[in-house]
Amino acid sequence: MEPEILELESFLPYRLYRLADAVSREFSKIYRDRHGLTRPEWRTLSGLGQRGTMTATALGEQSAMHKTKVSRAVAELERRRWLTRTPDENDRRVEHLALTKAGLAAYCEMVPLAKAFEGELLERMSAAERVAIVSSVAALEGALEGK
Amino acid sequence: MEPEILELESFLPYRLYRLADAVSREFSKIYRDRHGLTRPEWRTLSGLGQRGTMTATALGEQSAMHKTKVSRAVAELERRRWLTRTPDENDRRVEHLALTKAGLAAYCEMVPLAKAFEGELLERMSAAERVAIVSSVAALEGALEGK
């Protein structure tokens, strides 16, 4: 009997991973070249810039990072004096993180670059494709939920 | 002036990466639990199963892996006696890789599991969404090309 074949190039998990990896790699050049940030550091900066003040746990949830990544990213941004920690008054295990002026400046510099990157990508697609990518990513996320 | 905000949760590179990571992680359980394979090893097995015989360079191109990943994955599969190397007759730098009986058996066991995984995901989406995900991933890949 013929062995059943899997075509890797069109296998969804592979396809998706390769695309995301390529996009992420391309985008990472921006924050790497600009500020020497790693992806966890960029996400941390981004999360705090967006929300203002967050705990490490909240950061991990928002940006889908393991707590060790968060811990290390926060440590590095603190070393740069891009963020400060404020102990919670009621629960002494918790720290509230917030960007300093320098951190906020870096964030404000990055935001337009990030939007421009995303814009350039979307610009090269038709309007229908733009809708399709957003909605089908959501659909697939939903499909994965139940597994 | 208000600082411009980036909403990470809907930022395409993040969105895409998170989805691909989740899908890949879920799928990786299958080859990890079953055979203790890493992702590069799985891709190598998959490439050779699909194509029969390939060089390391070809494997890297097909499955978007850095040559060091290929090198290490091949070494591990060889250690397991899942593949053999045959020196090229004309160019002694090149080795042709092929699965052994044991390697092929593992591949044949994995293929239906992989297809079932993909099928279960797609099954949870509407027909329109299935079309949309495939075509919009292709469109985005195309858009990234030109960058």
Added chain:
DNA sequence: CCAAACTTGTTTCATTTGTAACCATTGAAA
């Protein structure tokens, strides 16, 4: 023919990552 440039594939080293153990603190139960 021969040196320089290039290709294939491996190895080395530094960095990044994930797992698990860990510390400190809190909340809940006995």
Added chain:
DNA sequence: TTTCAATGGTTACAAATGAAACAAGTTTGG
């Protein structure tokens, strides 16, 4: 209360990764 499980966060260790140097072989241009 006192103990025990759960939580927030860090650290230690092992594995995975990427960049760059490398060895071996091949091609090309003078």
